[in-house]
Amino acid sequence: MVKRESIFTLSALKIVLIYLGISLLWIIYTDRLVDMLFEDPLLISRVQTGKGWFFVISTSFFLWWLIKRFNRDLEYHRNRFRDMLNNSGVGMVYLKSGRIDSSNSTFKRLFGYSEQELQNQPFQELFSRKHRRVVQDLMAKAENQTESVVEELQLKTSTGESVWIHATFSSSQVAGEHLLEAIVMDIQEKKEYQIYTDLLLQIILSLEPAKNVNAALATILKNICEEVGWEYGAALVPKESDTSFHKVESWFSREDELSDYDKQVGSYEFKAGEGLVGITVKSKKPQWVEDLRSDERFLEKEDAEAAGLHTVLSVPVVVNEYVIAVLMLFHKKKLAADPGMIRFFSAIGSDIGTKLDRKREKEIQEKILENIPVMMVLYHPSLSGFTINKEFQRVTGWSDDEASKRDLLEKIYPNESVREAAVEFMHQPDGSWKDFEMRTRSGETIYTTWTNIRLSDETQIGIGLDITEKKRAEQLILRSMLEGTEQERARVATELHDGLGQYLAAARLQLESVYDLLSELKPDAGTLAQFEKGLEHLRHAMEETKRISRNLIPKAIEDFGLVHAIESLMNDLQESTDITYAFHSNLSKLSIPNEMTVHLYRIIQEAVHNAIRHSGCSRIDVQLVHADGNIYCTVEDDGTGFDTEERRGSGLGLNNVKSRVMAMNGEIEIKSESNKGTVILIELPSPGHQL
Secondary structure, eight states, X not given: OOOOOOSSOOOHHHHHHHHHHHHHHHHHHHHHHHHHHOOOHXXXXXXXXXXXXXXXXXXXXXXXXXXXXXXXXXXXXXXXXXXXXXXXXXXXXXXXXXXXXEEOHXXXXXXXXXXXXXXXXXXXXXXXXXXXXXXXXXHHHHHTOSSOEEEEEEEEOTTSOEEXXXXXXXXXXXXXXXXXXXXXXXXXXXXXXXXXXHHHXXXXXXXXXXXXXXXXXXXXXXXXXXXXOOSEEEEEEEOSSSSOEEEEEEXXXXXXXXXXXXXXXXXOOBOTTSHHHHHHHHHTSOEEESOTTTOTTOOOHHHHHHTTOOEEEEEXXXXXXXXXXXXXXXXXXXXXXXXXXXXXXXXXXXXXXHHHTTOOHHHHHHHHHXXXXXXXXXXXXTOSOEEEOHHHHHHHOOOHHHHTSTTHHHHHOOSXXXXXXXXXXXXXXXXXXXXXXXXXXXXXXXXXEEEEEEOTTSOEEEEEEEOHHHHHHHHHHHHHHHHHXXXXXXHHHHHIIIIIHHHHHHHHHHHHHHHHHHHHHOOOHHHHHHHHHHHHHHHHHHHHHHHHHHHHSOHHHHHHOHHHHHHHHHHHHHHHSSOEEEEEEOOTTSOOOHHHHHHHHHHHHHHHHHHHHHTOOSEEEEEEEEETTEEEEEEEEOSOOOOTTXXXXXXXXXXXXXXXXXXXXXXXXXXXXXXXXXXXXXXXXXXXXXX
C-alpha cells in the first residue's frame, strides 16, 4: 500500500477559510497601520498600491504551493487506483524505458513470476522469441501516440510455458514521470479453442475427398503436423493376420534428415500389449512421452535417438470401442505435455475413426457436435431448421427440438438489425470470426463469437464461443477507468472553483479598491489604461476559470437533469459561436442512472465540440430519444465531412465517444463523406438491460 507522506492535510474549504482569515486580518490591520503612520493622502495611496502588489505576489506564491501539493495528491490517488487494480483479475505492468518498473499481484500470480524476477527486466524478454520484436514495435508505437495499442501475443511463464495473452499498451504521465502501461489478460483457453477448432475443421474438410482410409490417414497426418508443428508423423493400423500394428502412411518436415528413420519405422511390428502402442490401444487415450530416450514405454529407442527425436505423442483412432489406427507424432525437441492438445485429441479420436470406418458423413458431424467443447450448429442455407450440440444447449438453454424449428433465429436474435446481420454472416462461410449478442432461453443476453464453414453437400457448420465473461471484464475495466476520470474531473473542478477562483476574486477586489484611489493620484492616461487592462484580464481569467469548472463537472445535470444540462450546453455554445444548434429529446420523464447520464452528456459534448473544431459547419442537430426499448442519440452537422476509412481509428475525441458507448454495451455508427457532413448514430440498451 502506498502511504501518503504529509504532516497535515488541506481541503479546499480549509484553504478558502485560511485565505479569507488572512485577507481579513491583512486588510483591517494594515489599513489601520497605514492610517496611523501616514497622513499625506498621496503617500497613503502609494503605500496602499504597494500593499496590494505585495498581496498579489504573496497570493501567487501560495497558489504555487497549492499546485505543488495538488500534484502530490494526484500521484497519491494514482497509486491508490493502482492498488485497486492489484486486486482485479487483470495483470498490469508499468514500464520505464522498456523495462519493468512495477507490476500488480495479478500479473505475478497469472504467470508465476516473483517481484525480484520481474524488476528491471526488459519487457520483451518475457515473450516468445517470435513476438519479441513485435512487442518492441508496439511499445514504441504506444510511446508516440495518445491512443492505446492492442495485440494478441505469446508470453512465457516462469516455468517456460508459452501462453496467449491480450495486451493493451498505453502511455501515461505519473507525477511528471513518463511511464508505459501494459494491461494483460490471459486468453490461452480461447486461443486453444480457436486453434484446435480450425484444425478440426481442416481435418473434416480434407477427409471428404479422400479415396480410401490410407489416403485419409495421410491427409490427417499432414494437417496435424503442419498446423501444430510436429516434425514426423506415422499412421499405424492393425495387420489383417494378427493384432500387431504396422505403418501405412507417414509425413515428415525434412525428408533428408528423417527418411532413413521413416524406413526403419516401416519395418517395425508394434505388438499389441507391448510398449507405447500397446498402452495406447489398451487405454484408448493419447499418451505423451516427453523424452523417449529414457521412457520405458517407448521400446524402439535406438533408431529414434539416431534420428535426433525426443518427444512422441501417440493418438488412438477409435470406432465403437475398437482402435482402428494409431497416430505417432514426433518432435526433435523435448516438449512438456500440453493438456490442451491432449484434450483435443481425446475429443476427436473417435470422430476421425468413425469417418475412416466409412460411416455416413452426418454421423461424424454429429459426433463432432457432441464431443467438441464449443457451440456447434448444423444448418442448411435455407435456414429451415438447426441441429445443435450439447454445448450450445448448455450455454443457451435451447433444446434440440426447439432448435429444429424455423423461428430459432427470432428467439436468439430478437433485435431485427442484429438478426439480419447474423443471417448475412451465416450465408458467407469464409472462416472469419464475428461477435454477436444472443438471447438465451431464460431471457439473458450473452456475448458470443462465431465462424462457419460449408461442406460439399451445402450443409453449413457454425462454431461459436461464449465470451460473455471476457466482455464483462472488459466493460468493468472500461467503466472503472471512466468513473475514475469523472471523479478526477470533479475534484479538479472543485479545486478550480473553491481554490483558484476565490484567489482571483480576492485579487480583483484588492486591485479594484486600489483603482478607486487612483483618481486622487491623477496618474497619466497610459498608466491608468494599463491598470484597467490588467483588471480586465483578471476578470476574463475569473470567467474562464468558471467556464472550465462547469465543463469539467456540469452542475446542471445534478440540479436539473440530463435534458436541461444539454439544453444549457447548446445555449452556451449558441452565444459563443456563429453556429445554429437544434436539440430534441423525449427523455425528460425517463429514469436514467447517474453513470449513464454522465456518459450521455459527455458523448454529446464531445461529438458537438468535435464538429465545431473540425467540420466548419453552420448547423448542428442533436437528438436524444427513447424508442423501442432503446435510447437513440444522433449528432448531425452540415460540415465538410471526412473519409471514414482513411480516418478509421484516429482522433482522440471520437475514440472517447466509442469508449463510453462500449462501456454502456451500445453500438455506434459514423456516416460521413467529404463535403456532405457527418452523422454519428448511437444505439444504447435501456437502463437495466446492460451487461
